[in-house]
Amino acid sequence: MPFAEDPAHLSKSRLKSDLVAHNVALPSAASKKAVYVELHLKHIDQKNAADFSSDEEDRADDKKDAEMPVPSCLTDEDLKAMLRKHGVKPGPITASTRVLYERKLHKLLQSDRRERLNEADKAVLYSDSEEEKKQQEKDQDSGSEKQPDPSDQTQKESSQCFLPSSRLRPCPPRNTESSSNWNSRNALKSSERSQSQCSQIISTSTADHHTGLGSTVLPRSKSTDDSSLSSQYFSITQMVEEMENSSSRSVTDNACEFNGTSVQENWAQSDRPPQEPVKDAFKDILPGSKTTPTGIYVTRRRPIKGAAQRPVQYSYPDSPVSPMTQQRREVERYLVPIHIQILVFIIVACVLYLIYVNVEGSLSYWSYGEDRLLVQAESQDAEADYAQD
């Protein structure tokens, strides 16, 4: 087991960081590694030895814990190996990177543990899923079902992912009585759970879901009044809640084993985010929507452009406009539009052409006129000549 580190095998920087982490005064920078090793042995290994002996008994009970080494006690090489096992390719483990890699390994180990527990739960749940269906269909007293309830509960909760259709199908055609019975069972179960230890976190989360979604896993005291409502409101949300409750319940069981509330808190907190986003997404997207009988939220789809009786609307009133187009539009208000520019150009061209033509015409007229004048002058001269003779 790679718990007992041999300080002589560690690098000097590693020893230094270890000593700093344990608040041991560092020797002078020029001292040899042997000095660090000594100090390390003196202070840290004693501490670890004490920890180990006290933990041994706990670990003997906890097989799961026994497999999980504490990242900060590993050597650089071991830390690297553990990270590689989880599919991470770590870079060099130096004094500055060591802490980060330890944290990463810690996170990976936690998620591993979580997965293992989930798998264990699911393995139990699959085997009993058929029994649960039969029990659902029978009309039994809620009291008599208290004992099989916990197992039912866990069954329902995990199988919710896999048998939602089968769940939904029996429900609507069923008469209200049986569904109300089932729902009252839920109420009692939820009340049992809330009373159990370490369930504060659970109850707050379920309370949130109760208020937020308007779903009807029921307030604990009432079962009969709401049963009529609940029969209408049977939904997947109930199953999701139950799953969450069971998983958190299983956490409470394990919490006692693991002998640490920190584990449970981490679990509950980390378990809630994966499930809360599912529900929070609904709340966020559709905050003002009413609850529907099936719990399914649907928004009207935008109509297809140009389809029958849906004329194409070229300019939508609230279409988003990018800043570029906004700027361009503002500028264009001041500039003269292109069509008008072209029109003006053509008009000016026509005017110039007309002027040109007129000038040409008048020139020829003038020249014609000059000829006439010349002719007149000649004739006058001629007359003058004649007059002289």
Next chain:
Amino acid sequence: MSSTSQKHKDFVAEPMGEKPVMALAGIGEVLGKRLEDKGFDKAYVVLGQFLVLKKDEELFRDWLKDTCGANVKQQGDCYGCLKEWCDAFL
């Protein structure tokens, strides 16, 4: 396209040379001072740390948060800046 700041564009446009650590996107006066106190006085030293962490985003962000207390946006800006610089010049 996500928008990048002018600082980011300026940094990524040329080799960093001896630029101070405050030239990095996301690192202003306060964070720059903290990094300098820890010994990261030039941008290339932070680049060194970035490369030692194998350009891993999560690890670099954690390191930045631990070292100078950068918030999520600052971490993201700095990471993006260095990553782009490496893509261009490394």
